[in-house]
């Protein structure tokens with residue numbers, strides 16, 4: 001999987017700072033070559049005369065289910081790019097400010113040629129520190145973009161007070177507690193914090209989740225718990241051992257956390273009425289012949305409301321970790337690196353979506369996966 005070209009989907013509401021970030025990526029000296037596909041799906045960044053225009057073309061998948069769509073124009077552009085492999089190291093797709101990122105992300109799971117050559121590295125969402133709270137209230141796209149994110153750049157922090165920043169961050173965390181979050185002015189995040197992150201974001205779930213699950217009021221759904229210290233913050237300060245399996249981005253990641261004060265202290269604990277997340281931790285192995293059909297059936301049934309799902313699972317008698325991610329009903333998973341001796345073989349699943357029925361999800365997992373092991 002490592003020789004697949006990483007694709008970053010860059011999203012964020014109108015004016016949040018996507019172009020500012022893109023310009024930084026394209027002008028900074030980092031020794032990497034990025035092919036960039038922008039808004040109306042023209043293409044910039046590798047060769048100035050290679051701008052490919054396309055009409056908007058969206059195909060429905062899964063028998064017309066409205067949540068599963070892919071972009072034909074994007075597939076064609078990517079296929080064109082893939083013919084020129086070797087001229088660039090990674091691809092960035094910038095979506096329009098009001099677009100739902102799902103059809104873009106799903107493209108990388110569905111089209112066979114694209115899937116074989118490229119992989120979705122991360123959805124990076126730019127958020128405007130000053131206006132996001134308003135947009136979350138009046139623009140469903142803005143909420144979707146936060147829910148989809150693997151990485152959130154909370155930009156324009158120069159325009160708000162510390163209190164306002166903590167407020168907007170609390171709102172973001174109510175929707176998506178799992179994304180890595182960076183504060184920024186003029187999108188000044190380290191490039192490695194947003195691009196070519198590999199499976200690092202999934203691994204972070206393993207690192208932070210045990211503490212997060214234990215956080216006392218995580219399961220309470222009241223509106224405001226006052227000042228709530230997310231306990232997992234301190235996890236970022238851990239040092240890697242000699243046989244650390246983290247990739248080289250980790251150093252910079254660590255650095256970025258220190259300077260950007262990742263989750264912020266004293267965040268208010270909000271519950272979003274509409275969007276939220278459910279995570280499941282099972283200490284132990286699962287039978288792939290039970291788990292995989294369950295997962296497939298579950299996202300087929302509930303996928304319209306599940307925006308993202310991800311997980312790392314230990315299968316019986318399988319030395320490698322099974323890693324999956326999905327967008328709505330479309331799933332993609334494979335066996336990746338071996339479980340390390342110091343890692344507890346377990347299953348960790350995260351679902352982010354609209355009006356998720358937490359109890360029903362847990363019960364379905366208990367009765368249909370665990371009891372059938």
Ligand SMILES: Nc1nc2c(ncn2[C@@H]2O[C@H](COP(=O)(O)OP(=O)(O)OP(=O)(O)O)[C@@H](O)[C@H]2O)c(=O)[nH]1
Pocket residue numbers: 012013014015016017018019020021096097126155156157158159184185186187
């Ligand atoms: N004060 C302040 N302004 C910023 C910051 N980042 C970007 N801007 C300005 O905000 C405006 C919008 O930024 P863009 O990067 O064009 O935003 P965008 O998300 O690409 O916008 P659309 O293409 O309309 O979706 C520009 O005038 C930027 O100069 C910031 O951190 N602070």
